[in-house]
Amino acid sequence: MKRRDFLTGLAVGGAVLPWTARSLGARPASPAQAPQLAAVEGESPALITREAVAALGGMKRFIGRGDKVLIKPNIGWDRTPELAGCTNPEVVRALVELAQEAGAKSVTVIDNSTNQAKRCYVRSGILDAVKATGASMPYVDETRVKKTDLKGEWLKEWDVLLDVLEADKIINVPIAKHHSLCRLTMGMKNWLGALGGARNQLHQNLDRAMVDLAAYFKPTLTVLDAYRILVRNGPQGGRPSDTKLVKTVVAGTDAVAVDAMGASFFDVRPQELLYLKLAQDRGLGTMEWEKLRLEKRKI
Amino acid sequence: MKKEKSRKYRTLQILRIAVQTAFFGLFLYLFIGAHYTGRDYIDSTVQRFFHFDPLLALVTLVSARILYASFLFALITVVATVVFGRFFCGWVCPLGAVHQFFSFVFKKAKALRPTREERTSLAGKYFILIAVLAAALLGLDLAGYLDPFSFLTRSFAVAVFPGLAYALSSLKGAFYGVGLTSAGRSISQLLENWTLNETFLQGFAVGLFFLGAVALNARKERFWCRYLCPTGALLGLLARRNVVKLTIDGEKCIKCGLCSQHCETQAEPYPSEKWRSGECVYCQTCAAICPTGAISFPLKLAAAKTADASNVNLSRRKVLLTTFLGFAAVPFFRLTPAHKRASLKLLRPPGALPEPKFLAKCVKCGQCMRACPTNGLQPALAEAGPEGIYTPMLVPKIGYCEYYCSLCTQVCPTGALRKLTIEEKNQVKLGTAWVNKSRCIPYVLGKPCIVCEEHCPVSPKAIRLVEVETKLPDGRIVTQKAPVINIEACIGCGICENKCPVSDDPAIFVTSVGETRSEKNRLLLEVAGDTSSDPYK
Numbered sequence: 001m002k003r004r005d006f007l008t009g010l011a012v013g014g015a016v017l018p019w020t021a022r023s024l025g026a027r028p029a030s031p032a033q034a035p036q037l038a039a040v041e042g043e044s045p046a047l048i049t050r051e052a053v054a055a056l057g058g059m060k061r062f063i064g065r066g067d068k069v070l071i072k073p074n075i076g077w078d079r080t081p082e083l084a085g086c087t088n089p090e091v092v093r094a095l096v097e098l099a100q101e102a103g104a105k106s107v108t109v110i111d112n113s114t115n116q117a118k119r120c121y122v123r124s125g126i127l128d129a130v131k132a133t134g135a136s137m138p139y140v141d142e143t144r145v146k147k148t149d150l151k152g153e154w155l156k157e158w159d160v161l162l163d164v165l166e167a168d169k170i171i172n173v174p175i176a177k178h179h180s181l182c183r184l185t186m187g188m189k190n191w192l193g194a195l196g197g198a199r200n201q202l203h204q205n206l207d208r209a210m211v212d213l214a215a216y217f218k219p220t221l222t223v224l225d226a227y228r229i230l231v232r233n234g235p236q237g238g239r240p241s242d243t244k245l246v247k248t249v250v251a252g253t254d255a256v257a258v259d260a261m262g263a264s265f266f267d268v269r270p271q272e273l274l275y276l277k278l279a280q281d282r283g284l285g286t287m288e289w290e291k292l293r294l295e296k297r298k299i
Numbered sequence: 300m301k302k303e304k305s306r307k308y309r310t311l312q313i314l315r316i317a318v319q320t321a322f323f324g325l326f327l328y329l330f331i332g333a334h335y336t337g338r339d340y341i342d343s344t345v346q347r348f349f350h351f352d353p354l355l356a357l358v359t360l361v362s363a364r365i366l367y368a369s370f371l372f373a374l375i376t377v378v379a380t381v382v383f384g385r386f387f388c389g390w391v392c393p394l395g396a397v398h399q400f401f402s403f404v405f406k407k408a409k410a411l412r413p414t415r416e417e418r419t420s421l422a423g424k425y426f427i428l429i430a431v432l433a434a435a436l437l438g439l440d441l442a443g444y445l446d447p448f449s450f451l452t453r454s455f456a457v458a459v460f461p462g463l464a465y466a467l468s469s470l471k472g473a474f475y476g477v478g479l480t481s482a483g484r485s486i487s488q489l490l491e492n493w494t495l496n497e498t499f500l501q502g503f504a505v506g507l508f509f510l511g512a513v514a515l516n517a518r519k520e521r522f523w524c525r526y527l528c529p530t531g532a533l534l535g536l537l538a539r540r541n542v543v544k545l546t547i548d549g550e551k552c553i554k555c556g557l558c559s560q561h562c563e564t565q566a567e568p569y570p571s572e573k574w575r576s577g578e579c580v581y582c583q584t585c586a587a588i589c590p591t592g593a594i595s596f597p598l599k600l601a602a603a604k605t606a607d608a609s610n611v612n613l614s615r616r617k618v619l620l621t622t623f624l625g626f627a628a629v630p631f632f633r634l635t636p637a638h639k640r641a642s643l644k645l646l647r648p649p650g651a652l653p654e655p656k657f658l659a660k661c662v663k664c665g666q667c668m669r670a671c672p673t674n675g676l677q678p679a680l681a682e683a684g685p686e687g688i689y690t691p692m693l694v695p696k697i698g699y700c701e702y703y704c705s706l707c708t709q710v711c712p713t714g715a716l717r718k719l720t721i722e723e724k725n726q727v728k729l730g731t732a733w734v735n736k737s738r739c740i741p742y743v744l745g746k747p748c749i750v751c752e753e754h755c756p757v758s759p760k761a762i763r764l765v766e767v768e769t770k771l772p773d774g775r776i777v778t779q780k781a782p783v784i785n786i787e788a789c790i791g792c793g794i795c796e797n798k799c800p801v802s803d804d805p806a807i808f809v810t811s812v813g814e815t816r817s818e819k820n821r822l823l824l825e826v827a828g829d830t831s832s833d834p835y836k
Contacts, residue, residue, distance in 0.1 A: 078703055114754065114798075116672040116701055117491055122337045123703070141487035143472060180764055180780065181749045200750040200800045204740065238758025 034061065035295035037252040037261065042299040045227045045249070049094035052223065052251035055295040058102075062220045063169055065103035070110065070167030071095055071135075072219075074174050074190050075124050077236040078115035084230040084243040087175045089125035091225045091249060095173055096133045107135035110163050111193040138163065145196035152212025153282075154205055159196035164217075172219040172255070176226045176246075176262045178234030182206050184266055185235050186259040187222045188214040188275055207275040214255055215284055222258045224250040226265050256285030257292055308586035308594070315389065315583050319396040326393040330455055333670040333710045334494035339703070339721055345666060346712030348393070349448050351376045353537075354428075354530040355662055358442035359713050362435040363659035367714045380534045384541040388524060388531050389563075389580030394447035395524055399563065399582070401513050402520035411517040421525055421565055421578060421611045426621040428532035433625025438655075439632055439686055443662035445529050448712075450512070453689060456665035457499045457678055458506030464495035496674035498697055501689065505678070521563045524580065535577035539610055544599040545579065547571040551593035558585035558594060567609070568594060577610045635684035641820035643810050645682045646693040646791065649700065649727040650708035650716040653816050654683075660715035663689035667707035667716060673698030675793065676707060691716075693729060695793025695809050700729060702756035702792060730791030731813040731822060732761070732784050738806035741779035745769035751782050751795035751807045761788035762795060762807075782807065786823065789813075 038055035042048040053059050063069055073092045079085030092109060099107045109130045113120035117139045121127040130137040145159035164170065174190035181203055182189055189206075191213035192199050202209040226246045230237045237243060246265045252258040256279045260270035270276045270287035280287050329345040346369070349355055356370035376387055388395050405411040431441045443449040467486050474483035489495075499505070515522035524531050545568055558568040566578035568585040586594040637645075641654070648667055651657050668676040668691055675698025678689040691707070693700055705724040708716045719727070732751075740748040752762040764780040771777060782795075791809045799805035813822035 078701065116335065116494075116704075118335055118337070118494070119672065119701060119704070122335075138484060139488055139491040141471075141484065143468075144475070144484075144487070180752055181747055198800065198802070200798055203748050203750055203800070204746045206747065233758045233760055235753055236756065238756060242758055 033293065036254055036292040037250065037257055037289055038295040038297070039248055039250045039261065040297045040299060041246075041248045043247065045088045045090035045225070046094040047299060048227070048247070048249045049091045049223065049251075050098065051297060051299055052249045053095075053098055053221075055297060056221075056251055056253070059098040060102045062171075063099050063102040063104050066105045067099075067103070067168045068166065069099045069104040069107045069169050069171065070164055071099070071107060071171045071173055072164070072190060072194055073109065073111055073126060073225075074177075074185075074193060075111035075120045075126055076114045076193060078119040078123055079236055079238075080123055081125050082228070082240055082243070083237050084175060084177065084228040085236045086120065086124035086126065087173050088225045088227045089129035091223065091227065092126050092173060093129035093133060095171055095223060096130055096135045099171065100133065100135070104169075107133070108163055108167065109135060109137040110140060110161065112140045112161065112195065112199075113193075140196070142196055148216075150212055150216045152209075152216065154208040155202070155212040161194055161196060164194045169220045170217060172217070172222045174222075174224055175229070176224055176265060177230035177237075178232050178266070180234065182210065182275060183273060184259075184263055184268060186224055186262045187219075187255050188259055188279065191217050207278060210275045211278045211282060211284070214279055215282060219255060220253075222252055222255045224258050224262045226250060226262060229265055231266065252292075254285035254289075254292060256280055256287055257289040260287035261289040303592055304588070304590060305586055305592035305594070308583050308589075308592075312583040312587040315581070318390050319399065322391050323393045323396040326451075330452065330666075330669065331493060333666055333706070335672045335704065335706060339705075341670075341706065341709050345670075345710050347372075349662070349664065349712035351387075351391075352446065352448050352530060353377050353380075354431075354442055354446055354533050355448070355713065357533070358431060358435045358440055359660055359662070361432070362438050362440040363656060363713075364438075365656075365660070365714070367660075369712075369714075376534075377537060380537045380541070382541055384538040384543050384576065385531070385534045385578075385580045387534055388528075389582045392447055392530075394451040394528075395521070395580070397451065397513065398516055398521045398523050401516040402563065405517040406520065413517055413520050413522075419519070419526070419565075421575075422613060422617070423526045424528050424532040425536070425611060425613055426617065427527065428529040428536075429618060429621040430625035430628070431529050433622045434629055437626060437629040438659050439629045440659050440662065441686075442529065443664060443689070445527060446662060447523075447528055447530055449662045449664040450509075452669070453663060453665035453678075454505055454509035454512075456669035458502050458509055460495055460669070461497050461499055461502055462506060464490055464497045467495070468497070494672050496668070496671065496698075498674050499668070499677060500694070500697075501678040501680060505689075519565075525564050525578075535611075538579075539577045541576060542598050542600055543581065543596050544576070545571055545574045545585075546595050546597055546599075548593040548595070551591040553591055553593075555590060557588055557590065561585065561588055573609045575610045632684070632686045637682075637684035637687065641811050641814075641817060642682050644692070644694075645679070645687075645811050646695070646730045646793065646809060647811075647814070647816065648676055648691050648693060648707045648716055649705060649724045649729060650711070650719045651816055652715060652717065653818075657715050657816075658683070658686050658690065660713045661690045662713055662715075664712060665689070665691070666710045666712065667691045670706040670710045671698065672701050672704055672706065673797075675699050675797075693793060695796035696805065697797075699794035699797040700790075700792040702794075725790075726815075728790050728813055728815045729793070730809045730811040731786055732789050732791065732793075732795050732807055732809050734782050734784060735804075735806045735808065736781075738801050738804065739781060740800065740806065741781035742767060742769060742806075745771050745777040745779055747779055748800065749780055749782070750798055750800055754794045754798045756792060756794060757788050757790060759785075759788065761785045761790070786813070 034057040040048040040052040073087035077085035148160040179185040188210040276287040333345040350372040353373040356373035471486040708719040736742040767781040
């Protein structure tokens with residue numbers, strides 16, 4: 001076989017296979033025309049989270065029976081929910097429950113916090129929210145990491161938390177916040193909390209590090225908490241006046257598109273964010289989120 | 300005549316051991332409880348033990364010239380000791396319990412059995428007490444170095460528990476190594492849940508002192524209590540004419556001498572006329588082991604005249620000499636530049652009184668260091684001058700001051716750190732951050748960073764970013780965002796220094812200048828105290 005034939009075959013096969021799979025109904029929970037992106041606005045963070053996942057075809061589309069699920073919120077700071085420094089606890093709780101209802105064997109919630117871990121876990125309200133579901137929420141053990149080949153373009157290897165590596169499925173649940181270096185921190189930036197080691201050195205080439213991490217982690221689902229977003233003094237804020245109520249949750253399978261849509265809440269065009277452009281160039285997704293199959297609801 | 304041990308005193312001895320264990324357990328419980336439990340304020344008052352300590356009460360009152368209301372509890376100890384004797388030492392003191400336990404262990408271990416020779420003078424602790432009180436008159440607080448509560452708490456906070464945490468970490472690693480992951484995880488969760496800090500500047504010395512104090516029990520039972528403890532000495536002086544008097548039934552006594560041989564504190568039960576009322580800690584050992592049950596402790600209101608005579612003889616000459624030494628030592632503690640100029644790296648915890656008052660009140664117990672969630676509070680060595688040894692200071696390279704935390708101020712037993720609410724604490728400035736532009740990544744290497752800015756907890760941030768041009772070695776000029784300090788907003792918490800990626804000598808660092816508590820260490824004459832004018836509105 002000539003190289004050209006081989007490549008053509010690959011391309012054709014690649015284009016046909018997903019359609020075949022869908023038309024054969026291999027995954028009944030995932031209809032062919034299921035939305036790739038869902039944005040739900042409403043008063044209750046828990047309800048809009050559930051609705052957004054439902055709009056994508058339900059959690060069963062993503063989580064199978066017996067899966068070890070890892071949910072990665074942003075619990076970086078010793079901040080209470082009204083300061084929008086960490087992911088909304090109700091959003092996290094809704095996702096944990098959805099994963100449990102979908103038949104997950106275990107659900108673990110973890111983040112490598114910046115302030116004292118216990119203060120972040122407790123005061124973000126996430127520890128209580130998760131405890132109520134029976135899922136586990138361990139503090140990060142800096143020694144339970146593995147130097148991992150990230151196959152990145154810039155970031156070759158780094159310590160990754162074993163709790164994250166051991167999971168079958170990962171759900172990324174960031175909060176949308178202002179950040180002085182990458183401008184906005186959402187899903188792709190959230191992966192820094194899945195790492196150990198001297199993460200603060202990644203700031204020397206943050207956009208590229210974020211893209212390499214996003215390419216490595218590949219979440220099953222990204223759920224962006226934009227219920228209350230942080231519009232200044234990010235990424236931890238400090239006053240309620242630093243926040244803005246958007247009352248929206250964006251869920252999607254395209255991590256780049258989720259972040260791109262998130263940028264619109266800050267009136268930032270996706271093209272202005274270097275990491276989105278780099279991610280799109282790497283083929284991680286599209287920042288033209290309007291062109292995806294989008295489901296917008298208000299409840 | 301019946302030859303039988305007293306069952307009553309055997310029971311009392313067991314009761315004493317139970318009570319000692321209970322108080323030690325309570326102490327441990329309160330000690331461990333001094334951490335972030337999930338609530339902003341600690342209910343269990345870990346400092347309560349200290350408030351019953353008359354030595355700390357007296358020295359703090361005299362040296363700082365302030366009556367701290369909590370120390371009124373010490374009056375209970377004083378009255379109880381005057382009436383009933385040194386029960387406090389034998390039944391309550393947790394350090395006494397430690398020493399008694401190890402005395403017992405060493406006694407059982409043949410190789411380490413303490414000697415029974417009882418010729419050593421017991422006067423040492425009284426002279427230590429006199430020197431401490433004399434120094435206190437001149438405002439120098441030395442009580443904390445040998446006070447049993449301070450000594451034990453400091454040893455536990457700075458050495459024993461950190462050592463334990465280190466051991467647990469190692470065990471955790473071993474568990475992971477052999478695949479016992481869940482056991483390893485339990486340990487790692489415990490270490491985080493209880494905030495067992497592992498890093499202390501003086502951990503080595505404090506730990507060795509503690510080991511030394513324990514090892515001395517192999518030389519003499521309860522060595523510390525006999526020869527060193529100034530609190531025991533104070534209680535001993537108060538107890539001399541108490542009403543619980545050792546009595547030996549002359550008819551039953553077979554003069555075997557077991558009682559004096561086994562006395563924990565060299566109180567010389569036999570003959571009873573020579574019994575030292577100021578040394579006995581009522582451990583009940585002599586009465587319990589007496590083969591004929593001849594010893595009892597009845598209440599006798601009439602003070603036996605002989606009792607005082609048999610107590611430790613403190614000659615007037617020696618008392619005067621020690622007092623003089625106590626006075627004379629004070630100036631030597633003060634020959635330090637710390638009194639001329641604030642020390643660069645001496646960042647006191649929030650709520651700390653102005654330095655002279657702080658030094659007069661701090662008893663160096665290290666409870667603030669135990670409670671600190673980031674391990675940032677460390678015992679000073681030379682930073683605060685000789686009288687500041689073991690006083691707390693924030694070392695941002697090790698840990699920073701957590702913005703919404705005021706635990707250290709809540710657990711301070713003497714008020715050297717004023718109790719603060721979270722809101723009050725947020726107003727306190729510990730010092731001021733400075734950027735070392737010759738080490739800062741954007742300034743000198745022309746690479747992006749902003750780590751200090753993102754960690755700055757105040758809003759609006761005390762670290763602002765400005766665009767600066769940097770000339771690289773190849774001559775290119777690059778523009779980067781670089782930090783500048785907004786001095787009025789900076790609270791000196793040190794998180795910027797702690798998180799700076801230039802790890803060996805951070806490119807941003809906090810010094811004490813501008814600290815709220817000091818008028819002398821001021822930086823700007825007109826500090827706009829309130830940031831009511833919100834720049835974003």
